[in-house]
Amino acid sequence: MxxxxxxxxxxxxxxxxxxxxxxxxxxxxxxxxxxxxxxxxxxxxxxxxxxxxxxxxxxxxxxxxxxxxxxxxxxxxxxxxxxxxxxxxxxxxxxxxxxxxxxxxxxxxxxxxxxxxxxxxxxxxxxxxxxxxxxxxxxxxxxxxxxxxxxxxxxxxxxxxxxxxxxxxxxxxxxxxxxxxxxxxxxxxxxxxxxxxxxxxxxxxxxxxxxxxxxxxxxxxEKFNVSSLGSYDLLRKDYKEWQMGSVKCGIGSVLLPVEDWIAKDPGIVSACEKYLKERELDVLFAMNAFTNPEFTRQIVVYIPDEDLRRKTIDFLEASDLGLSEIDSTSVEGSEKCAFYNQANLGISRKKLQPIIKDFFEK
The missing domain is CATH 3.90.1640.10 (inorganic pyrophosphatase (n-terminal core))
Structure with a gap:
């Protein structure tokens, strides 16, 4: 057969x-x-x-x-x-x-x-x-x-x-x-x-x-073998986007720790900006997931618009994601970006999408 x-x-x-x-x-x-x-x-x-x-x-x-x-x-x-x-x-x-x-x-x-x-x-x-x-x-x-x-x-x-x-x-x-x-x-x-x-x-x-x-x-x-990829390719490696009311939102799945990503590319925000503009997005998320040695989730939020960024971050911080902020002082342009550890391991991109869709549509 x-x-x-x-x-x-x-x-x-x-x-x-x-x-x-x-x-x-x-x-x-x-x-x-x-x-x-x-x-x-x-x-x-x-x-x-x-x-x-x-x-x-x-x-x-x-x-x-x-x-x-x-x-x-x-x-x-x-x-x-x-x-x-x-x-x-x-x-x-x-x-x-x-x-x-x-x-x-x-x-x-x-x-x-x-x-x-x-x-x-x-x-x-x-x-x-x-x-x-x-x-x-x-x-x-x-x-x-x-x-x-x-x-x-x-x-x-x-x-x-x-x-x-x-x-x-x-x-x-x-x-x-x-x-x-x-x-x-x-x-x-x-x-x-x-x-x-x-x-x-x-x-x-x-x-x-x-x-x-x-x-x-x-x-x-092999899934986590992304050592040869730059930030732009990391964002597009496993990516989805949706129109959520008036907000166009993209979510990439990035398979390495935020800390390693920042160390590898302090210009990560520039890569996010380039990708966001290329895709004509309002909001770009990167959901980081990896095992080292235990399964871990993190999330990166890039939103150029200050008002939308503040409202979105307030919503996410009050949600069931269980977010705790990651130090990003070494990141260029970090004021447009937020980096978090995610305690709730059960919320993957598939589960986050309807949550933020409801938020943006309202």
Whole structure:
């Protein structure tokens, strides 16, 4: 079955056509490992159930940005997947398909279209997601939106139920690796794992014989291996943005301690300013998460507008994040930026987004 999976991936590019219906499975605009893996997995799942389905996974970033997802580079390689066989943003013209009424869109790891894809709302035919349900999709479509730790858990359940024979090779590696990374190796203390995540992971380990600790340790190392990246690339490595009322807000996930980041680049605020202006944002957050030796969360808030900055910081300091300020006297332009330790480890970007969305909209 692993040969079937690899053959499927190799044939995708050769079979790309704008003259027949296409079901495109696409992850969110941050294109983290969960989004990429789930898109590839679910597209193959659809093909394995019905060979006539023209299902194509779309990696929702430029091909040049794939190298920034160091953990994804590692896991796809471990699964024997050549990145040259993947379809990236510049490889597929969704508008061309839509104009010819040939596009069906399945969203994974998000349930609201990004601004760039907003014109394709009526093309959505299904959703597999684990974020807060924003209910901005057509009525009557297939949806599975549950607060599990990893979207890959949802597609893993489908493989186990309906196509278990395909899980023994690269499919199992992709599912298990993604679940382990998203749930911090199924650790309840990280506040992300659910019974569903654990059940799928245990089943796949039983089928594949993969070593949980070994796989997680390698992925964790690669995820935090950002030593070669400057501040600009750190901000864009794992990034999402939203329009929240009149406020355009971006949140990057940065995988090293704030203290190390400041020591590496005292001009961090300049990098934030450049990125904010480039993305035309009002607010830029960096949520830092790392394990050294224990799992830790920190948050950086960059807001040029003084009034908005003060109101936002007052809100965050009074919230359940459990913030304590980090010394930033060595940072150039620190008056526009705030640096915090975050005591509440359960609030990830996924959970912070609806909290600040409600605040900004009010």
């Amino acid at each position: 692993s040969n079937n999976f690899k053959t499927y991936l190799k044939n995708i590019k050769n079979d790309l056509s704008y003259d027949k219906p296409m079901t495109v499975v696409v992850g969110n605009e941050a294109a983290d490992l969960d989004s990429m893996a789930t898109a590839v997995l679910y597209a193959y799942y659809l093909k394995s159930l019905d060979g006539a389905v023209n299902s194509v996974p779309l990696i929702n970033i430029p091909r040049a940005d794939f190298k920034l997802r160091t953990e994804a580079v590692y896991l796809f390689d471990a699964a024997g997947i050549d990145s040259d066989e993947l379809i990236f943003a510049e490889d597929l013209d969704l508008k061309r398909l839509n104009d010819k009424d040939l596009l069906s869109l399945i969203l994974v790891d998000h349930n609201k279209l990004s601004t760039a894809h907003s014109e394709f709302l009526n093309c959505i035919t299904g959703i597999l997601d684990h974020h807060a349900d924003e209910k901005q999709y057509p009525e009557g479509i297939f949806t599975d939106i549950r607060p599990v730790g990893s979207a890959s858990t949802l597609v893993g359940e489908l493989f186990i139920k309906n196509a278990e024979e395909t899980v023994s090779g690269p499919v199992g590696t992709l599912i298990l690796g993604t679940i382990l990374l998203d749930t911090v190796n199924l650790d309840p203390d990280a506040g992300r794992v659910t019974d569903a995540d654990s059940a799928v992971a245990e089943k796949i380990m039983a089928i594949t014989g993969l070593d949980r600790k070994e796989l997680f340790d390698k992925l964790q190392f």
